[in-house]
Amino acid sequence: MPPKIVPKIVFDNVTRRFDLKDNAFIALDRLSLDIADGEFVTVVGPSGCGKSTALNIAAGLLKPSEGTVLVDGKAVEGPGPERGMIFQQYALFPWLTVRQNVEFGLRIKGEGAARRRQIAERFIDLVGLGDFADALPKTLSGGMKQRCAIARAYAVDPSILLMDEPFGALDALTRVQLQDQLLDTWSRERRTVMFITHDVDEAVYLANRVIVMAARPGRLKEIIEVGLPYPRTEEIRLSAAFMSIRNRVWQAVYHQ
Numbered sequence: 001m002p003p004k005i006v007p008k009i010v011f012d013n014v015t016r017r018f019d020l021k022d023n024a025f026i027a028l029d030r031l032s033l034d035i036a037d038g039e040f041v042t043v044v045g046p047s048g049c050g051k052s053t054a055l056n057i058a059a060g061l062l063k064p065s066e067g068t069v070l071v072d073g074k075a076v077e078g079p080g081p082e083r084g085m086i087f088q089q090y091a092l093f094p095w096l097t098v099r100q101n102v103e104f105g106l107r108i109k110g111e112g113a114a115r116r117r118q119i120a121e122r123f124i125d126l127v128g129l130g131d132f133a134d135a136l137p138k139t140l141s142g143g144m145k146q147r148c149a150i151a152r153a154y155a156v157d158p159s160i161l162l163m164d165e166p167f168g169a170l171d172a173l174t175r176v177q178l179q180d181q182l183l184d185t186w187s188r189e190r191r192t193v194m195f196i197t198h199d200v201d202e203a204v205y206l207a208n209r210v211i212v213m214a215a216r217p218g219r220l221k222e223i224i225e226v227g228l229p230y231p232r233t234e235e236i237r238l239s240a241a242f243m244s245i246r247n248r249v250w251q252a253v254y255h256q
């Protein structure tokens, strides 16, 4: 018998209610979803369909009302170093330099000074901020701040990246560059990625599978296999095959 493959992340019938004054509001209704080790999934859907709620439950920042999220077969009870989070708002420490921001998680992890510096350097270079290692966040552009946040998340070597609209605030060109950089690192270091976006093109360009959600109550609507080869290139982005998948995702999101 072939060995049983345990998915990296399992949403098992996950419901989250928020208690309002007179009633309970269902933000996420019985979400069940398996994400394989090394897989890149993107999550799209109308505003309020529970995307961030699902991601925050996987991150351990929010408890489900019912159901469980399992990571490597173990129930999530809180945040953990194997899960890195990247948000739309860069969430850098403004009083620390790029290097100090990137070293921050390594310090918590207990890495010594020399090793911290070495690892930070590697990831700062990877995201193209080598010339800005000693700069404070306020002197950086939005794209550069997000690169720094990505370097900080990568540096602690999480096996899972949970990304909540990380490129949402960026201009189109920076966004495309960061998408390519993210795919490049993902293909070399094979992390499992769950990535929320409002941008259908971005969702298709990055993913193995696109998870489409619906609102009121927030729930899984459809899973669309992308099936395009990696590395993804401009040629793929402009191809008829890409367009056809993009149109399917668009229909699923906007004609609910």
Ligand SMILES: Nc1ncnc2c1ncn2[C@@H]1O[C@H](COP(=O)(O)OP(=O)(O)OP(=O)(O)O)[C@@H](O)[C@H]1O
Pocket: 018, 025, 026, 027, 045, 046, 047, 048, 049, 050, 051, 052, 053, 054, 218
């Ligand atoms: N702390 C809270 N208290 C009450 N309701 C909440 C809370 N957090 C989220 N909600 C509600 O749950 C629903 C799902 O929210 P969530 O942020 O997960 O949606 P989303 O799909 O990420 O939306 P968006 O695309 O706009 O970011 C929304 O209707 C929201 O108002």
